[in-house]
Amino acid sequence: MTAIENIKGRRVWDSRGNPTIEVEITLENGKLGRAIAPAGASRGTREAIDLRDGGKHLRGMDVQKALHHLNHQIAPEFVGKNIEDQADLDQLLLQLDPSPLKSKLGGNAMVATSLAFLHASAANLDQPLWQRVSKLYGRTPSLPLPEIQIFGGGAHAGRRVDIQDFMVMVPGAKSFDEVMEITNEIYFAAGDLMKAKGQLAGVADEGGWWPNFDSNEEALETLVRAIEKAGEKPGDRVVISLDVAASEFGKDGQYKLALEDRDLSSAQLIELLGQWIADYPIASIEDPLGEDDPEGMIEFTKRFGDRVQIIGDDFLVTNAKLVKDAQQMGACNAVLIKVNQAGTVSEAIAAFEAASQQGWQSIVSARSGETEDVSISRLAVGLGAGQLKVGSFTRSERMAKWNEVLRIQDQLGAGAFVQGAPLHNTFWAQKGQ
Missing domain, CATH: 3.20.20.120 (Enolase-like C-terminal domain)
Structure with missing residues (x-):
């Protein structure tokens, strides 16, 4: 077992110049996993919500709400958890936000976290991500x-x-x-x-x-x-x-x-x-x-x-x-x-x-x-x-x-x-x- 030591979310920027979320996971052995949430323009009504702040600032596209959820509701729940089981980690994410469209925490916060889990588990095993996916x-x-x-x-x-x-x-x-x-x-x-x-x-x-x-x-x-x-x-x-x-x-x-x-x-x-x-x-x-x-x-x-x-x-x-x-x-x-x-x-x-x-x-x-x-x-x-x-x-x-x-x-x-x-x-x- 290798435990998660820290999860940090940060605001970064996408190809359209809009804010998005990056998640960085540090393991107890010092290995890192990092991933960024993408965003769609053409979106199905039944897909996970890309949580934005609304209002006038940054045309309503800022992600401070989703970042707050990530750093204060998601991150504390995963410190000490085993990085090796993607299914268990994702299941805990879904328990934190059981809403059908991930509207409570934001699909953008959740997907960046889930992908970062995968990256961290690959890094932990010194495997390229494609190989980790293949074996998993x-x-x-x-x-x-x-x-x-x-x-x-x-x-x-x-x-x-x-x-x-x-x-x-x-x-x-x-x-x-x-x-x-x-x-x-x-x-x-x-x-x-x-x-x-x-x-x-x-x-x-x-x-x-x-x-x-x-x-x-x-x-x-x-x-x-x-x-x-x-x-x-x-x-x-x-x-x-x-x-x-x-x-x-x-x-x-x-x-x-x-x-x-x-x-x-x-x-x-x-x-x-x-x-x-x-x-x-x-x-x-x-x-x-x-x-x-x-x-x-x-x-x-x-x-x-x-x-x-x-x-x-x-x-x-x-x-x-x-x-x-x-x-x-x-x-x-x-x-x-x-x-x-x-x-x-x-x-x-x-x-x-x-x-x-x-x-x-x-x-x-x-x-x-x-x-x-x-x-x-x-x-x-x-x-x-x-x-x-x-x-x-x-x-x-x-x-x-x-x-x-x-x-x-x-x-x-x-x-x-x-x-x-x-x-x-x-x-x-x-x-x-």
Whole structure:
């Protein structure tokens, strides 16, 4: 047994310039564990609360309330506790705040603490975090297939286009390095195309190009042309992935495409997305329908689940029960894993395991408000999750996470890269790749 000697919370700052929480845990042997809470702009209504102070100071975004809870309610309860059992530590956290959305202490305080437990336990054993995760949860580590944003949209770009993320995946690459090279070419080709049309207007929250388009289809067309300009054949080594984030522009089965001033029913949105699937090399779609539209999600999965990966994000909020419910309903066939969405590492792992038990794929994901913390890269590798989504190809809080996988590649070897294996139930598989 190795006991926790001290827990300290501090205010730090995220990639959007907002305050967030860092937790530092010191063990009795002097080893340290440290983690930072990310923050999302597009948030499901059932995910853990990002507790903010409100009021005018720092636009209401300060975290002094959550920090006070951390330093005065959470920290004293854990001094002297054994760092070796993540499940027990997380369970005590949940006993301190049993509210469904972590509204008492704040999901931001809780997730930073839970991740710091994991870091400290790895440090205690002199193991890299990915190895600690692999051994703790009995998983075979692997290098994940990246999902990388080229154009940002939705809540990440002032809702300039309705679709939140236009991304590429390179399941045909032979190594993680090759994914980075190909994505580099596509990313800057997209910027060149926008510059040539006078549409280059900077970058969105996660580093993708600002979407200066007249329609959502124009973004898709430009992405296809960027893939071609990079010397690739769309649908060959490179495929497209979308995060629709439909809850951001839909309610009660009715959807408003503001860019095009179009009102769509659930059935009409399904038809529109189905047409895109037919017209473009799309292998993955996240949240195609709203979190309050289970009938629409079931219908979409019924029609397109044998062709594309259908990811639940706001629809499932990294919740094991919601994953199991969706499996029974026939909604989605993959889950996005965001630790801060659940609130603790153990709850996120439970959602991951619920998905895995039924053959679903998992995508470990960052948030739009990120930091230099690279925990999720290590989690994705250690769990053998298969896929990782951290944003775009620029901005250091994003590249830090891609670069961490490259460092781990030096330890695991390039042969640990999953290539297109996680896309077994998609467009990619149907091409016979």
